[in-house]
Amino acid sequence: MKNRKTLIIEGSSDRLEQILALFETGELDGTPELKILDVGIIATNCAAIKPVDLYRVWLDSLWSKGFQPAVRSSQATSTNKKIVRFQNISIEIVMTIVPLADLSEIQIFLQIRPVDGKGYLPAGLKVAILDELNEVILQKSTRDRSNLLDLTEDGDLICQLEDSFKLSLMLGDESVVESFPR
Amino acid sequence: MDSQDNLDRNLLEAQEKSGIDLRQLQSDLIKIKQEFYPHSKMLSDTEMQYLCLSLARYSQGQIAYYFYKHKIPSAEELKTCEDLQRLTRNLNAEMSSRIHKYLKRLMNMKDNERKPSWKKIIDFLRQSERYKLPHTSTVITKLSVLIEIESFQSIDRNHIQQINELLKQHGIENIRISESI
Numbered sequence: 143m144k145n146r147k148t149l150i151i152e153g154s155s156d157r158l159e160q161i162l163a164l165f166e167t168g169e170l171d172g173t174p175e176l177k178i179l180d181v182g183i184i185a186t187n188c189a190a191i192k193p194v195d196l197y198r199v200w201l202d203s204l205w206s207k208g209f210q211p212a213v214r215s216s217q218a219t220s221t222n223k224k225i226v227r228f229q230n231i232s233i234e235i236v237m238t239i240v241p242l243a244d245l246s247e248i249q250i251f252l253q254i255r256p257v258d259g260k261g262y263l264p265a266g267l268k269v270a271i272l273d274e275l276n277e278v279i280l281q282k283s284t285r286d287r288s289n290l291l292d293l294t295e296d297g298d299l300i301c302q303l304e305d306s307f308k309l310s311l312m313l314g315d316e317s318v319v320e321s322f323p324r
Numbered sequence: 325m326d327s328q329d330n331l332d333r334n335l336l337e338a339q340e341k342s343g344i345d346l347r348q349l350q351s352d353l354i355k356i357k358q359e360f361y362p363h364s365k366m367l368s369d370t371e372m373q374y375l376c377l378s379l380a381r382y383s384q385g386q387i388a389y390y391f392y393k394h395k396i397p398s399a400e401e402l403k404t405c406e407d408l409q410r411l412t413r414n415l416n417a418e419m420s421s422r423i424h425k426y427l428k429r430l431m432n433m434k435d436n437e438r439k440p441s442w443k444k445i446i447d448f449l450r451q452s453e454r455y456k457l458p459h460t461s462t463v464i465t466k467l468s469v470l471i472e473i474e475s476f477q478s479i480d481r482n483h484i485q486q487i488n489e490l491l492k493q494h495g496i497e498n499i500r501i502s503e504s505i
Binding site: 144145146147148149150151152153154155157158159160161162163164165166167168169170172173175176177178179180181182183184185186187188 | 441
């Protein structure tokens, strides 16, 4: 005659996972006198979830892409710049990121200007923002003696955690594409 | 054979609990299965059900009972299922040569290596962008252990001590074992 009983094991989550793994892999089945027939989970807790700091994610990404701080930023915003080189001329991308609300959204201000803001942008420079499907969502071009292209002056560019976009810069036959945030 | 509704329900539950894209995983496992069984076109209902229930962290006994009686058992039903050990053993043997074989290949393990635990499998899949879905992480706080002795004696503290010693042999200490009510 066989006698069965259910026991409860409590402990740290790591130890409980270890016990479960030993049983599942066949390494814990008892002794000749005492068989372990089944080991199962009967209680769980939601692990504390750390909210993603989207501002930090973007900052780290910009710096890893070669952006550098453009001005002394406050803790609330960050303005960064990166030089883009074409064959005969260089220009600068200036990106300001501002965290919104509960860190789950950021607002982006995007400008193209001559290096250090001195001089003019080349005429015929075409700049576009593309979405994840490479569809153009905004496009602007320079004319003679333009010293700034402000891509976000007409509307808000707001990103959430899974959002991404590309910045395309075309001058004659040359093109440069930067993906954000990665 | 389980209905499509049951399969869909189990698939959704597995996806939600594990944070794994089951459709993507299913697609990849089918390709691996075809390396072993070239005439196969899909995972069988049994293979899919086993995969879903395991990823949802049901126990081996619960899953074996499910295939036997088409429901997840209560603790009492599991305890009183006379054929439990045989059912579990048969299911493990069958799935070792099927789902576990495909998963080992997916995880670049050798065929003769011991099968990994479901925690290890889930962690492996979650680390891949290919399978990862947003989900709420959970931590285990209690396990149930169904034990059996072939004796007229009742199960007592000595048996609990035996379990403790067994776990210590595997380097597991600082746990509390009690009898369920």
